[in-house]
Amino acid sequence: MHAVLHEESFESDAGLLGAGAVAGALFQAFAAGSDAARYPAPGRMVDVGGYRVHMQVMGDGSGGPTVVLDAGLDSFSTNWYWSSH
Numbered sequence: 001m002h003a004v005l006h007e008e009s010f011e012s013d014a015g016l017l018g019a020g021a022v023a024g025a026l027f028q029a030f031a032a033g034s035d036a037a038r039y040p041a042p043g044r045m046v047d048v049g050g051y052r053v054h055m056q057v058m059g060d061g062s063g064g065p066t067v068v069l070d071a072g073l074d075s076f077s078t079n080w081y082w083s084s085h
Contacts, residue, residue, distance in 0.1 A: 041077070 043056030056077060069080045 043077070 041054055041056075043054055045052045046055050047053075054077060069077075069083070071077045071079055
């Protein structure tokens with residue numbers, strides 16, 4: 001009988017854990033969409049061969065060199081802010 005109660009308790013705990021994970025995923029999806037609307041990325045999204053790429057153009061186009069900075073390793077373009085100001 002003790003083993004049966006333990007299995008029921010485990011199933012109950014697993015159900016609560018699963019419900020918590022689903023609630024967390026739903027909240028994250030809602031919050032990410034809300035943040036994207038309130039805080040849009042600077043620049044614009046352009047289509048490059050079927051891929052949407054974020055591009056931010058700075059400068060006056062006076063003939064200086066073109067410099068391309070890429071925020072790699074799952075980083076953000078805003079990390080380059082201090083190097084461009």
